[in-house]
Amino acid sequence: GHNDEEPTTGHTLGQDFTDLVIKSMGPKTSPRLRTVMSSFIQHIHDFAREVNLTSEEWMLGVQMINAAGKMSDDKRNEGQLMCDVIGLESLVDAITYQEAVKSNKPLTASAILGPFWRSDTPTRPNGSTISFDTPEDGVVAFMSGQVTSAETGAPLAGAVVDVWQASTNGLYEQQDPAQQEHNLRGKFVTDAEGRYSFYCLRPTPYPVPGDGPAGQLLDLMDRHHWRPAHIHLIIEAEGHKAVTTQIFDSDSKYLEDDSVFAVKDGLTVDFVPRKNDPQAAFQLTYDISLALD
Ligand code: MBD
Ligand code: FE
Secondary structure, eight states: OOTTSSSSSHHHSSHHHHHHHHHTTOOTTTTTHHHHHHHHHHHHHHHHHHHHHHHHHHHHHHHHHHHHTTOOOOBBBBHHHHHTTTTHHHHHHHHHHHHHHTTTOOOOOOOOTTTOOOOOOOOOOTTTSSOOOOOOOOEEEEEEEEEETTTOOBBBOOOEEEOOOOOOSSSSGGGGGGOOTTTTTEEEEOOTTTEEEEEEEEEOOEEEEEEEHHHHHHTTTOOOEEOOOEEEEEEOOOOBEEEEEEEEETTTSSSSTTTTOOOTOOOEEEEEOSSSSSTEEEEOOOOEEEEEE
């Protein structure tokens, strides 16, 4: 309870002050916002008390947030990357998909979106390529698979498979003026048997952008910047829950110490040598199973 006698400064140090801040929300606050902000205020106050946060340390944090905002636009999301390096996007992904995981059905596992998805990716024909200026050290792979309903196993025609990946220099197309627009991205619509296919690069490991506060934070924590070789996917089909995921080359470095903690069971895949195709040295079969909405 409140103690009206207590002086304001001492008061500010303890739970009474935290309660005062939480109780300052008005009756028109939505129930969900009240729940989220009450918990957020409680935890951030407890955090500051637990580490005896100094004014200087607090201001450094504020400056990091401001710097992240300043360098962000629709091609760069530094705030998201800061969350990624402390595992927050992966935790939220796990929370979001926890019901799906419990369902016992052979569902495609999810993974974090990351900062490089684009909303305006073009649709391309099945069997075509997403690699328009394949670099000298790029290895082309043929990726294909079938999208089915986890409920019935039936193939899903007209499902959309949206894919994107970085080039061998570690850069996504929007980070790299040397790549043509929408290079290494494409949306593919499944055929009557639920099948999709395209040529891409066999992915390679790369460091997350190190020129902002997220990279600075990694350095301060004495951590490396690397991610294992991966391809991003979002799969959507009528009447089914969309899934955002990433697949990881089982041969890649950094599977055990991904700088953004996205690797989990069911997401590693095997690229195998491809015979009789002058266009691709490797192939990957990746089937997708979606839950009913
Ligand atoms: C990436 O390419 C990425 O996929 C994630 C999740 C975070 C940073 C860079
Ligand atoms: Fe990525």
